[in-house]
Amino acid sequence: MPQDLGQYGLYSLVKGVPLRRILVVVFLLQICLAVLLTAFFSIRSGQKAVNDVASELRHEVANRIEQNLQSYLFIPRQILRSNQNLVDMGLLKMENLTTWESYLIDQLKIFPDALVQPQSGIRLTVSNEQQEYLAVEKLNNDEFLLRKAGKSTDYDLYTYKIDRQGQRTQQLEAIKNYDPRSLPDYQTAVTAKKFSFSKIFTPLTESTLLIGASQPIYNSQGQLLGVNSSQIHLSQIGDLLQNIKVGKSGQILILDESGLLLASSTTEAPLGLKNGKPMALSASESRNALTQAIAKYLTTKFNNFNQIKSLQQLDFDFEGRRQFLEVRPLKNEVNLKWLIVVAVPEADFMGGIERNTQATIFLCLLALGVATVLGILIARWITQPMLDLSTAVKDFGKRVTSADFSNAEDSVVKVQGINELEILAGSFNEMVQQLGEAFTTLTSKNQDLELQINQQTQKLEQEIQERINSEQKAESALRETKEAAEVANRAKSTFIANMSHKFKTPVNSMLAIAKTLRNEVYDLLNQEQRQSLNNLEDSGKNLLELINNILDLAEIESRKMELQLTSTSVQELCDSSLSFVKHLALQKNIQMSLQVPLELAPIQVDEVRIRQVFINLLTNAIKFTPHAGKVWIEVQPNSTNEYIFFSVIDTGIGIPSDDLFKLFQPLIPDESSYNRRSANTGLGLLMVQRIVELHGGSVHAESQLGKGSRFTVKLPWKNLSE
Structure with missing residues (x-):
C-alpha cells in the first residue's frame, strides 16, 4: 500500500510534463548530485587529512619532548647515584664537605656542555645536618662559581669565582645566617626519605627558577647525615623546547599540576615579579596570548590539572582559528607531575587544502554547465522519434476502435x-x-x-x-x-x-x-x-x-x-496437595518444596478435582523417585496472564522417550519400563488428562532417563479481577 501511494504521488507530480523536460531535469539532478557529493567528500577528505596530519605531528612532537625531558632529567639522578656510592664506600664524607669541592668540579667537567651550560645548566650541591653547605656551578670553560657556608664562615654564605684547579679568584657576595636545611630541595628529600624532585623555587642569590633533584644520605644506623642535590635551571628546558619546530606557528608548553608555566618554546621567560620578588608565572597570566588561552581552556575543561592522567587530544578556537592540542603527563619520574602541551594551529595546514577545494568546486561547476547542454541535446534526440511513434499509436487506436x-x-x-x-x-x-x-x-x-x-x-x-x-x-x-x-x-x-x-x-x-x-x-x-x-x-x-x-x-x-468452579487460591491449592502426600515423602526421605510467585490472583477451578490431579501427579513422582531425592511444584503464569502453568518435577528414574506417548493411553497393556516398574494401569494419568481437559487445559510430559520427569498442567487463568 505505501508503495502504491508513492507511485501515485510520483505519477501526479510528473503528469502532463513532456518527456523531453523530464529527461533534462533527471539528467541535471544526477549531475548536481554527483557535483555536490564530489565537493562534499573532497572538503571532508581534506579536513580529515588535516586532522590526521595535525594529530600525527603533535603526537610525534610530544613523544620527542617527553624523551628529551626524561633523558635530561636522568642526568641528575645518575650524578646523585654515583655520589651515593662514593659515600657508601667512604670516599666522600658528609661530616667534611671540603673533600667534595674538587670532586664536584670534576663532575661538571666530565658531563656534556649541553647539560652544564654556563649559568643555565646543572648546579651540584651538598649540605649536612651541621648547617654546612657547598655548591658548584659552571660559569665558562675556565671558571666556576663556588658557594660555601658552614662553621668556618660563621654560617654565612660566600660566593667565589674559582678556576679549573679550584683556586679562588674573586669573592662575589655574602649572605648572612644562611641555613641550607630550609631550601626546598633539602626539605623534600628529608620528607620523602628517598630520591625526589622538589617544587619550583627561586634562590636567594639570583633571579631564576630552579628545581632540585635530591638524594638524602643516611649512615648505617639510618641517621640522616645530609642531602646531595642537583639543581636544574628551568631556562635550560625552555632552550630545549625552542630547538623543536612545531609546524609554522605551533607552541610547546611545560606546566605543573598547579598551572605554573615551567617552560615554553616561545622566548617568554616563565618568571614574574610579585611585590618586587621573582616568582614562577602562572600560564593563565602569560604575556603570550596563545599560552594564556591554552591555560584557560584546560582549566575550564578539566577544572584541575591533576585530573589529566593520560594522553588527551583536544581542539579549541583561538581568535576564530582552530587549534589542535595534545596534553600528556610526563611519565616515569618520581613525584614530578608535569604536563607536556603541544599546540598546532589548523591554519598551518589549510592553505593548500583550501586551494584544492576551490579548484574542485570550479571544475565541478564547469562539468555541470557542460552536462546541462549535453542533456538538452540528448533529450531532443531521444524524444523526437518517440513523438512520431506516439502519433502512429493514436492512429492505430482509432482503427482498432472502428475494427x-x-x-x-x-x-x-x-x-x-x-x-x-x-x-x-x-x-x-x-x-x-x-x-x-x-x-x-x-x-x-x-x-x-x-x-x-x-x-x-x-x-x-x-x-x-x-x-x-x-x-x-x-x-x-x-x-x-x-x-x-x-x-x-x-x-x-x-x-x-x-x-x-x-x-x-x-x-x-x-x-x-x-x-x-x-x-x-x-x-x-x-x-x-x-x-x-x-x-x-x-x-x-x-x-x-x-x-x-x-x-x-x-x-x-x-x-x-459437572465442574464446581470456585475462586481458589493458587498457594493454598498447592500447599494442601503437598500436605496430602507428605507422609509418603517422609517414608523415603524425599525433600518436597513449592515455587510460587508472590501475590498471584485466584484461579477459577473445581478445587477438589484439580487437587486430585496434583495428588495423582505428586504420588507418581514420589513413587518413582529414589530415597533422598527431590519433588517440587513450580507455578508460573505466561507473559499475557492468559494461562497459568503448574509443573510437578522430580529427580526420579525418568521415562524413556519412546514410552512418553503411551502414558495417557487407557486400558492398553503397556510393556514399557515405566509401567513394568510401577504396575501402572494408565488410568491415573488418563484421569488427570480428562479432568484438565474439562477445565479447558492440557497436560504435557517431559522426561530424561535417569535424571527425572516434569509433568506440566496448563490451565486458563480466569482472573476474578478482570
Missing part, C-alpha cells in the same frame, strides 16, 4: 538513429500486422466458442445437481452413525459404573478384614503370614483405587461430571 484493418499499412512507423527505438518501431509494425490477421481469425472462431460454452454449461449444471443429492444422503448416514455411537458409549459407561460399584463392596470388606487381622492377631503371625497380610491389604487398596478411577472415568465419558 477497420483494411489499410493497416498506413500505420507503419519509420524510425532511424536510435537502435532501441528502431526495435520498438519494428515491434509496433509487426504487432499491427499480427493484430489484423488475428482479428479476422478471432471473428470466425467466436461463433464456434459460444456454441461450445452453451453445451458445457448444461452438462455442468446436471453434474452439480447429482453431487448435491449424493452429499445429502451421506450427511444423513453420518448423523445416524454418530447418534448410535453416542448411545453405545453411554451404555458402556453405565455398565462400567454399575460393575465398579458392585466390585467396591467386596473390596472394602476385604480391606476391613485385613485391617482387623493386622490390629488384633498381627503379633501371633509369623513373618511369612505378616507379609501375605500386607500384600493382601496393598492389593486391595490398589484395586479400590483402580475401581475409583474407573468410576470417575465412566462419569466423564458419560458426560455426567
Whole structure:
C-alpha cells in the first residue's frame, strides 16, 4: 500500500510534463548530485587529512619532548647515584664537605656542555645536618662559581669565582645566617626519605627558577647525615623546547599540576615579579596570548590539572582559528607531575587544502554547465522519434476502435538513429500486422466458442445437481452413525459404573478384614503370614483405587461430571496437595518444596478435582523417585496472564522417550519400563488428562532417563479481577 501511494504521488507530480523536460531535469539532478557529493567528500577528505596530519605531528612532537625531558632529567639522578656510592664506600664524607669541592668540579667537567651550560645548566650541591653547605656551578670553560657556608664562615654564605684547579679568584657576595636545611630541595628529600624532585623555587642569590633533584644520605644506623642535590635551571628546558619546530606557528608548553608555566618554546621567560620578588608565572597570566588561552581552556575543561592522567587530544578556537592540542603527563619520574602541551594551529595546514577545494568546486561547476547542454541535446534526440511513434499509436487506436484493418499499412512507423527505438518501431509494425490477421481469425472462431460454452454449461449444471443429492444422503448416514455411537458409549459407561460399584463392596470388606487381622492377631503371625497380610491389604487398596478411577472415568465419558468452579487460591491449592502426600515423602526421605510467585490472583477451578490431579501427579513422582531425592511444584503464569502453568518435577528414574506417548493411553497393556516398574494401569494419568481437559487445559510430559520427569498442567487463568 505505501508503495502504491508513492507511485501515485510520483505519477501526479510528473503528469502532463513532456518527456523531453523530464529527461533534462533527471539528467541535471544526477549531475548536481554527483557535483555536490564530489565537493562534499573532497572538503571532508581534506579536513580529515588535516586532522590526521595535525594529530600525527603533535603526537610525534610530544613523544620527542617527553624523551628529551626524561633523558635530561636522568642526568641528575645518575650524578646523585654515583655520589651515593662514593659515600657508601667512604670516599666522600658528609661530616667534611671540603673533600667534595674538587670532586664536584670534576663532575661538571666530565658531563656534556649541553647539560652544564654556563649559568643555565646543572648546579651540584651538598649540605649536612651541621648547617654546612657547598655548591658548584659552571660559569665558562675556565671558571666556576663556588658557594660555601658552614662553621668556618660563621654560617654565612660566600660566593667565589674559582678556576679549573679550584683556586679562588674573586669573592662575589655574602649572605648572612644562611641555613641550607630550609631550601626546598633539602626539605623534600628529608620528607620523602628517598630520591625526589622538589617544587619550583627561586634562590636567594639570583633571579631564576630552579628545581632540585635530591638524594638524602643516611649512615648505617639510618641517621640522616645530609642531602646531595642537583639543581636544574628551568631556562635550560625552555632552550630545549625552542630547538623543536612545531609546524609554522605551533607552541610547546611545560606546566605543573598547579598551572605554573615551567617552560615554553616561545622566548617568554616563565618568571614574574610579585611585590618586587621573582616568582614562577602562572600560564593563565602569560604575556603570550596563545599560552594564556591554552591555560584557560584546560582549566575550564578539566577544572584541575591533576585530573589529566593520560594522553588527551583536544581542539579549541583561538581568535576564530582552530587549534589542535595534545596534553600528556610526563611519565616515569618520581613525584614530578608535569604536563607536556603541544599546540598546532589548523591554519598551518589549510592553505593548500583550501586551494584544492576551490579548484574542485570550479571544475565541478564547469562539468555541470557542460552536462546541462549535453542533456538538452540528448533529450531532443531521444524524444523526437518517440513523438512520431506516439502519433502512429493514436492512429492505430482509432482503427482498432472502428475494427477497420483494411489499410493497416498506413500505420507503419519509420524510425532511424536510435537502435532501441528502431526495435520498438519494428515491434509496433509487426504487432499491427499480427493484430489484423488475428482479428479476422478471432471473428470466425467466436461463433464456434459460444456454441461450445452453451453445451458445457448444461452438462455442468446436471453434474452439480447429482453431487448435491449424493452429499445429502451421506450427511444423513453420518448423523445416524454418530447418534448410535453416542448411545453405545453411554451404555458402556453405565455398565462400567454399575460393575465398579458392585466390585467396591467386596473390596472394602476385604480391606476391613485385613485391617482387623493386622490390629488384633498381627503379633501371633509369623513373618511369612505378616507379609501375605500386607500384600493382601496393598492389593486391595490398589484395586479400590483402580475401581475409583474407573468410576470417575465412566462419569466423564458419560458426560455426567459437572465442574464446581470456585475462586481458589493458587498457594493454598498447592500447599494442601503437598500436605496430602507428605507422609509418603517422609517414608523415603524425599525433600518436597513449592515455587510460587508472590501475590498471584485466584484461579477459577473445581478445587477438589484439580487437587486430585496434583495428588495423582505428586504420588507418581514420589513413587518413582529414589530415597533422598527431590519433588517440587513450580507455578508460573505466561507473559499475557492468559494461562497459568503448574509443573510437578522430580529427580526420579525418568521415562524413556519412546514410552512418553503411551502414558495417557487407557486400558492398553503397556510393556514399557515405566509401567513394568510401577504396575501402572494408565488410568491415573488418563484421569488427570480428562479432568484438565474439562477445565479447558492440557497436560504435557517431559522426561530424561535417569535424571527425572516434569509433568506440566496448563490451565486458563480466569482472573476474578478482570
